[in-house]
Amino acid sequence: MSPLSSDELRELREELSAGTTPTVWFTGSAVGVPEGRSGKVVALGEPAEGDFIQVRPAGSKDVLSFSATEVTKIKPPRKKAAPPEPPAKRPAKPPAKPRTADAPPAKPPVERAKATAEQAKPAAPAKPRAAAASAPAPGVSASAKPAGAAVARRKPRQAKPIGGATVMLTADQDGQWSVEVSTGKKRVVRPTPVAANAVAQAAKALHDDVAAAVEPLIDAAREQQRARVEQLRAELAAAQAALDELGS
Incomplete structure (x- = not known):
């Protein structure tokens, strides 16, 4: 997602001057807000101030400050959920071979008891397949940052006055x-x-x-x-x- 350009900043100022609150979306660089979430711009300061864009995230009453690289005017595409994996099919047991007249003679009782004991041993459980560490979870961006750490370092502050x-x-x-x-x-x-x-x-x-x-x-x-x-x-x-x- 591309950050705000100088032309887009000028458009935001014109919309604010017209009395509207334009909508922006947060990029992966935004701290404390998930990537792709929307918000309303309530005020613009001077770029020299760093975090000069005052935005109220959707579903929140707080107004936070962001830089031009943390928001964008391009709406991100909706992410599709990955289809669930089909359950693993158990291999079919091979049909038992019919005993023929030419079958070898039965084993002695001692060998037959040993073979029966070995067959009675429980099979070792199959090891679960480990999920690939590099694959991100569905619906979660790999560049998303933990919200808890962001809350600790960024505190909501009042929006700066638009002007006299x-x-x-x-x-x-x-x-x-x-x-x-x-x-x-x-x-x-x-x-x-x-x-x-x-x-x-x-x-x-x-x-x-x-x-x-x-x-x-x-x-x-x-x-x-x-x-x-x-x-x-x-x-x-x-x-x-x-x-x-x-x-x-």
Whole structure:
């Protein structure tokens, strides 16, 4: 099973940025996980960190760190179980030869008793065939490493954070404010309108410099809305005077 290439690592980063958890399979170099087992990639660090791929193995809640040589995107073929060996057939006994008239004379009683005693001895049990030491057991890879030793040297650790979050406040020409939030390359909150007084209160709570930078924008929006109100009042007064002239 081939390890991850640079192109496959780039594809994993793109899938994580799109909000999906891509599937990988463990190679024979993976420590603590059987070869061919699948897992979900939850985060990617920098290759200089060594074990920079955060993977949650199938059937486990722990997130473990692996290198590019320990996982692959190529799904391994399903292994077929070896057929059971047929039972050994016992050799058929040869048919007894019929005694003929030309048969040799019977043995003396002493020799006949000796032959009977030798035939009565139990046959030595057949030695069991030893299994070939070099043949691996069916369904088990020869490169698999004992899980117990791997657990002792590798401890599960928390997944590294994917990245920081970016909160952006924007004011348009009409003094309307909106906010959007992004984590890494993924935008989790699209531009959403917020009240100007909420922006002013948040700026004061964050830092004096932030409040000083936001306050002129709030004042400009306030003056713009005040002028708009005065304009609407004048239009309303003109419309009311026209209505009065027409009579009620």
